Amino acid sequence: xxxxxxxxxxxxxxxxxxxxxCQELLRTYPGLHYSISATTxxxxxxxxxxxxxxxxxxxxxxxxxxxxxLLEWAEVYGNFYGTPCRQxxxxxxxxxxxxxxxxxxxxxxxxxxxxxxxFVYIAPPSLDELANRIHKRGTDSLDAIKNRLSCANNELSxxxxxxxxxxxxxxQVATNKVAAIITAEKCQVVRNCNIVKEILTNIK
Amino acid sequence: xxxxxxxxxxxxxxxxxxxxxCQELLRTYPGLHYSISATTxxxxxxxxxxxxxxxxxxxxxxxxxxxxxLLEWAEVYGNFYGTPCRQxxxxxxxxxxxxxxxxxxxxxxxxxxxxxxxFVYIAPPSLDELANRIHKRGTDSLDAIKNRLSCANNELSxxxxxxxxxxxxxxQVATNKVAAIITAEKCQVVRNCNIVKEILTNIK
Numbered sequence: 001x002x003x004x005x006x007x008x009x010x011x012x013x014x015x016x017x018x019x020x021x022c023q024e025l026l027r028t029y030p031g032l033h034y035s036i037s038a039t040t041x042x043x044x045x046x047x048x049x050x051x052x053x054x055x056x057x058x059x060x061x062x063x064x065x066x067x068x069x070l071l072e073w074a075e076v077y078g079n080f081y082g083t084p085c086r087q088x089x090x091x092x093x094x095x096x097x098x099x100x101x102x103x104x105x106x107x108x109x110x111x112x113x114x115x116x117x118x119f120v121y122i123a124p125p126s127l128d129e130l131a132n133r134i135h136k137r138g139t140d141s142l143d144a145i146k147n148r149l150s151c152a153n154n155e156l157s158x159x160x161x162x163x164x165x166x167x168x169x170x171x172q173v174a175t176n177k178v179a180a181i182i183t184a185e186k187c188q189v190v191r192n193c194n195i196v197k198e199i200l201t202n203i204k
Numbered sequence: 205x206x207x208x209x210x211x212x213x214x215x216x217x218x219x220x221x222x223x224x225x226c227q228e229l230l231r232t233y234p235g236l237h238y239s240i241s242a243t244t245x246x247x248x249x250x251x252x253x254x255x256x257x258x259x260x261x262x263x264x265x266x267x268x269x270x271x272x273x274l275l276e277w278a279e280v281y282g283n284f285y286g287t288p289c290r291q292x293x294x295x296x297x298x299x300x301x302x303x304x305x306x307x308x309x310x311x312x313x314x315x316x317x318x319x320x321x322x323f324v325y326i327a328p329p330s331l332d333e334l335a336n337r338i339h340k341r342g343t344d345s346l347d348a349i350k351n352r353l354s355c356a357n358n359e360l361s362x363x364x365x366x367x368x369x370x371x372x373x374x375x376q377v378a379t380n381k382v383a384a385i386i387t388a389e390k391c392q393v394v395r396n397c398n399i400v401k402e403i404l405t406n407i408k
Contacts, residue, residue: 120391121393123399123403156403156404157404159393159400159403159404160393160400162393163392163393164388164391164392164393165391165393165396165399165400166391167399176387177387177388177391179384180383180384180385180387180388180391181384181387181388181391183380183381183384183385183388184368184381184384184385184387184388184389185388187324187368187369187370187381187384187385188367188368188369189325189363189364189366189367189368189369192369195327195369195371196363196364196369199327199360199363200360200361200363202330202331
């Protein structure tokens with residue numbers, strides 16, 4: 001039986017850079033998989049079913065909730081978003097590592113169902129820098145910026161729920177730290193019962 | 205105040221390669237320091253006080269034990285060996301990381317006094333491979349080899365006391381894993397109270 005993979009949960013306020021770090025990890029960390037979310041919102045131009053999201057109907061989504069098929073879910077502006085269990089569990093059982101990029105409330109739900117997950121909080125170097133980054137994007141209205149910063153404050157208050165905190169000062173350094181966290185977690189004695197058992201049974 | 209450094213404790217049976225990994229880490233991991241042991245045995249040709257060991261008298265060693273100045277100590281063939289607290293604690297307080305290469309009994313003593321240490325067990329790929337490596341050294345008599353293997357069995361039975369287990373199949377791969385463990389431990393939320401406090405107090 002393959003050793004179970006690692007479920008890596010990345011959170012952090014908007015502008016902390018968790019999306020960029022997630023993409024860098026997927027590009028560089030061998031055998032890491034991205035968990036595709038399910039959503040009831042309509043696909044935008046260029047988005048593909050099974051690539052960007054699993055696009056499902058409201059009824060299908062409600063069934064997934066009732067059948068406990070979601071690791072977590074949330075409603076945002078009338079649309080539902082969630083993480084289907086089945087694909088994630090299949091990958092983990094096959095010994096593959098999976099990364100999820102998710103907000104703090106979602107991470108809290110996952111931690112209840114899957115405490116052996118690795119919960120990493122991506123923090124901005126400072127709140128001023130976070131505000132700078134959101135301003136620099138230049139795509140948001142002033143109200144949207146205020147809303148993002150208020151959400152950021154809410155996200156930041158969850159940092160204690162995580163196992164690790166990585167300050168994203170430079171993307172490459174932060175990505176290397178998250179990669180080190182995956183590698184280290186794979187070496188934990190509690191995740192290597194097979195190796196430990198083998199060592200102990202071979203003692204003559 | 206500098207963030208406290210990591211105390212890395214490396215153990216593993218003779219022949220598992222912990223000495224080589226320790227040297228590689230000291231060569232490549234920025235700012236890692238080696239803790240110099242104290243011993244009552246005589247210095248061999250080429251060995252220097254304060255470099256290879258702190259060479260002390262029996263009386264001095266007994267005083268260190270009585271004054272609780274040793275993180276751990278042991279008597280081996282009439283000679284005493286131990287890890288002085290003061291230098292290790294000073295380095296850690298200054299935010300420097302310290303590596304100790306030590307047997308399982310010594311690691312157990314340290315864990316009692318210093319549970320926030322990071323305990324890494326270096327395991328051979330197999331006991332057969334361990335026997336091969338000890339044979340290949342060619343420096344030991346048959347009795348010495350038997351003795352080493354018997355000690356190895358004893359060492360292996362302690363694996364459960366450690367946080368991490370790294371199988372040393374290839375030195376470079378194993379060294380990279382131990383380096384990742386140090387990096388990951390530095391990101392643990394429980395070791396970053398200052399950052400977490402700063403994040404939480406800056407929330408507006």
